[in-house]
Amino acid sequence: MIDRRLFTHFDWTLFGIVLSLASIGILNLYSATYRGDVAGTPLYLKQILWLAIGLAAMITVAFIEYRFYSDFAYLFYSISLILLVVVLGYGIITSGAQRWVRIGSISFQPSEFVKLSFIVAMARFFRRPPGREGYSLRDLPLPFLLLILPMGLILKQPNLGTSIIILLIFCSILVFVRVRWKTLLTMALAGGAIVPLSWNFLKDYQKRRIITFFNPDLDPLGAGYHLIQSKIAVGSGGIIGKGFMNGTQCRLGFLPEQQTDFVFSALGEEWGLIGSLVVVGLYFGLILWGLRIALQSKDRFGAILSFGVVAMLFWHIFINIGMVLGMMPVVGIPLPLLSYGGSFMLSTLIGMGFLLNVSMRRFLF
Amino acid sequence: MMELNTQRMEDFKARQKYLVAFVGIAFLLIFGHLWYLQVIKGSEYRRLSENNRIRIRENPADRGMLLDRRGRVLAHNRPSFEVFLVPEDLKTNPEVLTRVSEMLDLDPEEIRNRVEGPKRRPAFQPVKIRSDIDWNELARLEFNRVHLPGLIVDVRPRRTYNYGDLASHLIGYLGEMDESELKQTKDFQYRMGVLVGKYGVEHRWEADLKGVDGGRQIEVDTLGRESRPLRSVDPVPGNNLILTIDLDLQRVAEEAFQDKSGALVAMDPRNGRILAMVSKPSFDPNLFAKSISPQEWKSLMENPRHPLQNRVIQGQYPPGSVFKIITAIAGLESGIITPNTQITCTGVYPYGNRDFRCWKEGGHGTVSLHRALVESCDIFFYQVGLKVGVDLIARYANEFGLGRPTGIYLAHEKPGIVPSTSWKKKRSGAPWYSGETLSLAVGQGYISTTPLQLVMLISAIANGGRFYLPQVVERVENVYGTVLEEYPPIEKGRADVSEETLRIVREALMGAVNEPHGTGWACALSEVKVAGKTGTAQVITLPQNFKKGDMDRMPLKFRDHAWFVAFAPFEAPRISIAVLVEHGGFGATAAAPIAKKVIEKYLSIESESAPKIAGRTVESKLHD
Known part of the structure; x- marks a missing residue:
């Protein structure tokens, strides 16, 4: 089943970028979470384990012909949706949100995998080409349904970050597959109208939460404080950084969630502008390379699938780093390959598997 | 597998330059920001990070007060001075720790353990080492403040219960939020170690009481002293609760118990409001407010008399003769007996291979329903029970709310048990024996009820069969006295029993208190007519040859529980009450006098606050 030519076409560039970023991630995590002799498995070791599992999953995903995913797209989608329902019913509540499902001794976040199954389902739908002018509103009820179901369930957890990512993936794919400009414009206007209307239906505390989300300064004891500390961390790194294991912000516990959402501030503090640019550069390369894969794909499904994955990566990277640097609202979105988290590492690497998959088949089909 | 679809691939290519431009701009923005933070502002941020000066000082909200129905404060907050140390500041000035100790x-080792506590805590987060210091200690610390970098003395609200253990089970207590609760909560305000309501009203109305914490973002100098406030958020105090209980009545009820164990609940049968709720022994919730010591907690938990249990809703006891009310109603409603049905009591009723006895040696002679209830004749109800049968009795018990929680808004309410043939089948697989019906008819055996359920029962009798949801909070007000939420009476339903039956039972219960030989004589009042029923719940099965006088020689834990339920005034009931005295012996002698004191007090309170009440009576008379 596995064609020997696949090996000759294996995308070593992509693989190399992924591996470099993941290695930097482990190193950074080691420093960010170092606490001396604390009992229990250190986070970086767990992350290495997840990386190993993720790489295995990535290779597996890459070598299964991607038309298989197309055939079972809606099945995958349904399963992941069921998992989301299970989370709301039986999920574990941690720090105020119900996001995790436990199976045996392993717990994972179904919302992470929904992102992927959503992309696959969208690719499956837009596999059918549009009319001459592009897709019109009449073609789109199903994609909207595909979007709204998981988004609603994830918002209910509540997990604002992941819902936003799914929405952004959706919008990105619509732009990519060529929906008529008029249709896009109508949707943008409708969306713009719904937002102020629904504002009136929100309760006071919900409004407050959203306002502080866009203006963290209004919450000086929570998000605002975190943001200041994060900026101090990155800024104090200067050009060359304070050096590995020398980040005071990080070591003294001023950084919130330094192993997950704010892991980039630890990097900025210890490695400075130079280190930050290396990582940002690698991400930039990853995105451009991914776009190249999407555009060189020989068929619609492969192109949309890989584009969806690129969009997912891009929004994660842009929003997370933007948040850490204080140019974006404080949303809980992790940074691919750098943030700690098993489900997230796994879903990111499976996404990379899709990219590798499409990439190495561009000459075969 | 499906065929590849390669149509309209040019659509994608057309997007290429826009996408690349978009991504390029996004990364350029990131680069620009990095440059701004790390190069342009780099040295400024470096200085800020050198000795990170920006800290958070908490300013917790005042917890809402608890007041009685006439606005007297039961629980409030007083300022307490708390001492904190900042672990990171101690590193440069280790001598501070010994000086403060x-x-x-205090033992310096103990402080050190606290300060060094969990490793993952941010080093600049103050650690509380002592709370509620007195004025001398405060003066000593403040005087030396300059030489004690890393020391913070802060005023925090401390929960205080004005009357100690008064109504402690209703009020409840606070405790530190633990890790598992923290994981369960969806509220972001809570942190580990924060005091939250754990029991009683403090627990159930937590959301109303807690308020919103505030705090200050401040800059401190190199010695950890506050130099400049940056931003602050004012705390929003929690809302006050006006409870339904009456402080004076509660006090009388508590005192009437002396050192006995038991429970009392008094309710206004017209609306379900709880007027007094006593569970003895009780505990002092002030112990919990200052973070209870492990020894204190252990002694409360392991006390064989279970002071932490709210017997009113959690204690399940056989109702004893109080249950004869149900048996009588079942008999009348099914038409199996009439008010004139006569049965002869000789003191013993042989059934199967056993002699079932009446509590009165020698028997009551020939009695009808009225006298049987007044004198609480067992033999009469054995026979009625046999004729009616277990399932019909169970039906009427359920009709009056027994066997399921009343729905009072307090945690851990128990449902009690109403046995039936199907219940027994499910529980043990064994069939129901008719001998067990005899026990059930007089409220012994499998059946169990909570004091709250019995007060609901007697209220319904007093009130034409109507049930009101028992409520303990009248309304919620904010600190300015604006009413935020009111809890109006909620009628939960009506027992499907004829008015005539209820009238017969009421008359008999009035007789039980006021007629000669009535068992409830100890609750008789001169001014008003009280109606009531005694009950004695067996703790163990007594031997056949057991004599009445033997009870006093039994070890306390085997003695019977004493019950008394009542309502008053007979003509227009305004209070209903259930009293249980654990191992008190006879209901007539142990429980009825307690009920009497409470009813008497309540009626005198009502006439004291006459203007309001008078207005009401006039009004109701007009409507009548």
Whole structure:
């Protein structure tokens, strides 16, 4: 089943970028979470384990012909949706949100995998080409349904970050597959109208939460404080950084969630502008390379699938780093390959598997 | 597998330059920001990070007060001075720790353990080492403040219960939020170690009481002293609760118990409001408010008399003769007996291979329903029970709310048990024996009820069969006295029993208190007519040859529980009450006098606050 030519076409560039970023991630995590002799498995070791599992999953995903995913797209989608329902019913509540499902001794976040199954389902739908002018509103009820179901369930957890990512993936794919400009414009206007209307239906505390989300300064004891500390961390790194294991912000516990959402501030503090640019550069390369894969794909499904994955990566990277640097609202979105988290590492690497998959088949089909 | 679809691939290519441009701009923005933070502002941020000066000081909200129905404060907050140390500041000035320990007379090792506590805590987060210091200690610390970098003395609200253990089970207590609760909560305000309501009203109305914490973002100098406030958020105090209980009545009820164990609940049968709720022994919730010591907690938990249990809703006891009310109703409603049905009591009723006895040696002679209830004749109800049968009795018990929680808004309410043939089948697989019906008819055996259920029962009798949801909070007000939420009476339903039956039962219960030979004589009042029923719940099965006088020689834990339920005034009931005295012996002698004191007090309170009440009676008379 596995064609020997696949090996000759294996995308070593992509693989190399992924591996470099993941290695930097482990190193950074080691420093960010170092606490001396604390009992229990250190986070970086767990992350290495997840990386190993993720790489295995990535290779597996890459070598299964991607038309298989197309055939079972809606099945995958349904399963992941069921998992989301299970989370709301039986999920574990941690720090105020119900996001995790436990199976045996392993717990994972179904919302992470929904992102992927959503992309696959969208690719499956837009596999059918549009009319001459592009897709019109009449073609789109199903994609909207595909979007709204998981988004609603994830918002209910509540997990604002992941819902936003799914929405952004959706919008990105619509732009990519060529929906008529008029249709896009109508949707943008409708969306713009719904937002102020629904504002009136929100309760006071919900409004407050959203306002502080866009203006963290209004919450000086929570998000605002975190943001200041994060900026101090990155800024104090200067050009060359304070050096590995020398980040005071990080070591003294001023950084919130330094192993997950704010892991980039630890990097900025210890490695400075130079280190930050290396990582940002690698991400930039990853995105451009991914776009190249999407555009060189020989068929619609492969192109949309890989584009969806690129969009997912891009929004994660842009929003997370933007948040850490204080140019974006404080949303809980992790940074691919750098943030700690098993489900997230796994879903990111499976996404990379899709990219590798499409990439190495561009000459075969 | 499906065929590849390669149509309209040019659509994608057309997007290429826009996408690349978009991504390029996004990364350029990131680069620009990095440059701004790390190069342009780099040295400024470096200085800020060198000795990170920006800290958070908490300013917790005042918890809402608890007041009685006439606005007297039961629980409030008083300022308490708390001492904190900042672990990171101690590293540069280790001698501060020993000096503070001397001034507060604390073991330095203990402080060190606290400060070094969990490793993952941010090093600049203050650690509380002592709360509620007195004025001398405060003066000593403040005087030396300059030489004690890393020391913070802060005023925090401390929960205080004005009357100690008064109504402690209703009020409840606070405790530190633990890790598992923290994981369960969806509220972001809570942190580990924060005091939250754990029991009683404090627990159930937590959301109303807690308020919103505030705090300050401040800059401190190199010695950890506050130099400049940056931003602050004012705390929003929690809302006050006006409870339905009456402080004076509660006090009388508590005192009437002396040192006995038991429970009392008094309710206004017209609306379900709880007027007094006593569970003895009780505990002092002030112990919990200052973070209870492990020894204190252990002694409360392991006390064989279970002071932490709210017997009113959690204690399940056989109702004893109080249950004869149900048996009588079942008999009348099914038409199996009439008010004139006569049965002869000789003191013993042989059934199967056993002699079932009446509590009165020698028997009551020939009695009808009225006398049987007044004198609480067992033999009469054995026979009625046999004729009616277990399932019909169970039906009427359920009709009056027994066997399921009343729905009072307090945690851990128990449902009690109403046995039936199907219940027994499910529980043990065994069939129901008719001998067990005899026990059930007089409220012994499998059946169990909570004091709250019995007060609901007697209220319904007093009130034409109507049930009101028992409520303990009348309304919620904010600190300015604006009413935020009111809890109006909620009628939960009506027992499907004829008015005539209820009238017969009421008359008999009035007789039980006021007629000669009535068992409830100890609750008789001169001014008003009280109606009531005694009950004695067996703790163990007594031997056949057991004599009445033997009870006093039994070890306490085997003695019977004493019950008394009542309502008053007979003509227009305004209070209903259930009293249980654990191992008190006879209901007539142990429980009825307690009920009497409470009813008497309540009626005198009502006539004292006459203007309001008078207005009401006039009004109701007009409507009548």
